Amino acid sequence: MSAWLQITDTAGAVLVFLGAAICLLGVVGMVKLPDVLSRSHAATKPQTLGLLLVLAGVALRLRSGMDLATLALIGFFQLMTGPVAAHLVARSAYRTGQIEGGELLFDDLDAQLTQPGQEPGAGPEQDAGSGRS
Amino acid sequence: MRRLITLSYRNPDLPPFSVEFAGRRRRVLDLPLIAWLTLIWVLLWSTLTWANVVTGVVVAVTLCLAFPLPQVDLGLRLHPWGIIRLAAYLLYDMYTSGVKVTRQIFADRPHRPAVIGVPLRCRSDLMLAATAVSVSNVPGGSVVEVRRATATLFLHVLDADRPEQLEAARAQVWKLEELTVRAFGTREEIGRVSEPPPPLPGSDVGEEES
Numbered sequence: 001m002s003a004w005l006q007i008t009d010t011a012g013a014v015l016v017f018l019g020a021a022i023c024l025l026g027v028v029g030m031v032k033l034p035d036v037l038s039r040s041h042a043a044t045k046p047q048t049l050g051l052l053l054v055l056a057g058v059a060l061r062l063r064s065g066m067d068l069a070t071l072a073l074i075g076f077f078q079l080m081t082g083p084v085a086a087h088l089v090a091r092s093a094y095r096t097g098q099i100e101g102g103e104l105l106f107d108d109l110d111a112q113l114t115q116p117g118q119e120p121g122a123g124p125e126q127d128a129g130s131g132r133s
Numbered sequence: 134m135r136r137l138i139t140l141s142y143r144n145p146d147l148p149p150f151s152v153e154f155a156g157r158r159r160r161v162l163d164l165p166l167i168a169w170l171t172l173i174w175v176l177l178w179s180t181l182t183w184a185n186v187v188t189g190v191v192v193a194v195t196l197c198l199a200f201p202l203p204q205v206d207l208g209l210r211l212h213p214w215g216i217i218r219l220a221a222y223l224l225y226d227m228y229t230s231g232v233k234v235t236r237q238i239f240a241d242r243p244h245r246p247a248v249i250g251v252p253l254r255c256r257s258d259l260m261l262a263a264t265a266v267s268v269s270n271v272p273g274g275s276v277v278e279v280r281r282a283t284a285t286l287f288l289h290v291l292d293a294d295r296p297e298q299l300e301a302a303r304a305q306v307w308k309l310e311e312l313t314v315r316a317f318g319t320r321e322e323i324g325r326v327s328e329p330p331p332p333l334p335g336s337d338v339g340e341e342e343s
Contacts, residue, residue: 022231029238037289038246040275045234048270049227066179073176083269083276090277090289094248 008060015057022050036093044086051078160198167193209259215316219267222312226271226305237291246291248277249299251306253284254326255314263317264310271309274302 029042055071062068152162167190174189175181253264261284269276274288290302314326 025235025238029234032238035246037275037277038291041234041289041291042238044269044275045227045271046231049231052227066176066181069176070179073173079270080266083266086269087265087276087279090275094277 008063012057012060015053015060017057019050019053019055019057022046022053026050036098037090040086040090040093044082048078048082051075160201162194162197163202166202167197170196209317210319212316215312219312219316222309223267223270226309230271234291245294246289247299248287248289249274249302251286251288251303253286253310254307254328255310255318255322256284256325257319257322260310260314260318260322264306264313267309267313268306271305274306 023046026042026044026046029046030039033039033042052075055075059068059071062071152164153160170193171186171189174192175185178185253261255261255264258281261279261281265276265279265286268274268286268288274290276286277289278287279285280287286306288302288306290299292298311326314322318326
């Protein structure tokens with residue numbers, strides 16, 4: 001029995017370490033990448049994966065039902081809220097012109113934003129709402 | 134005689150699983166929402182006792198009465214097998230693309246990012262939002278803009294050196310969309326995403342511009 005406890009404890013420690021290392025990679029990416037949008041990649045995605053790994057490691061150490069559910073709740077909210085924050089940062093960065101236009105290989109959005117009448121709700125393409133409630 | 138409490142199966146106008154209280158101000162309570170809020174309350178206290186459950190229900194009902202949400206049927210259906218497939222795919226994708234982003238971080242040569250538009254097949258707001266969330270959780274791209282009228286996602290893709298990579302990014306978004314809708318969508322939406330992806334509107338946009 002104590003051998004199993006030893007194994008899960010070690011596995012939990014390894015997972016926590018891995019998660020922390022992945023978070024560190026994200027920070028390195030934030031320092032090294034050139035512009036806001038690329039940095040937002042590095043800031044959000046490795047963090048999510050790292051946090052999930054840390055939570056899994058902590059779950060292996062804790063091993064009690066309610067704590068596991070709380071950890072799952074933390075992971076769920078991380079998955080739900082991280083993209084929203086990243087999207088808002090990316091959207092405001094794009095709209096305030098923090099992106100060097102020449103850096104992009106190509107850009108579908110620019111044409112859409114500079115055309116009048118393509119704003120949400122103002123366009124003629126309202127036939128799309130058949131299934132929308 | 135007006136009923137004081139109407140359950141949703143008596144009144145087809147109400148969203149599924151909800152209760153209507155007839156009073157001076159008509160209130161509709163969404164039962165799944167209350168159950169979910171109660172679950173979060175109990176989890177936050179992290180002990181399952183009757184006192185916690187009862188106070189959780191009281192707090193949830195008070196919240197829903199004090200801050201009523203618009204009564205719409207969100208179109209959320211849970212398909213357990215679809216959810217398992219989506220979760221497995223997301224975990225796998227997080228791992229592979231984590232490796233990819235790491236390699237890009239330490240690559241010396243500068244890579245060319247791009248912003249691409251991906252027209253989606255689903256039409257409901259919830260499915261659009263769920264697809265956007267799952268797309269931005271995998272390191273393939275981060276969502277810059279969502280156009281609701283045309284159901285188009287605009288993604289920032291980190292490595293876009295070759296056109297095949299852009300095609301691959303689009304294909305990945307469509308795959309994630311299909312998995313997401315199969316996990317949470319209504320039957321109508323599932324039928325919509327089973328069809329092949331729509332043609333790209335990129336060419337006619339270019340014509341209008343010139």
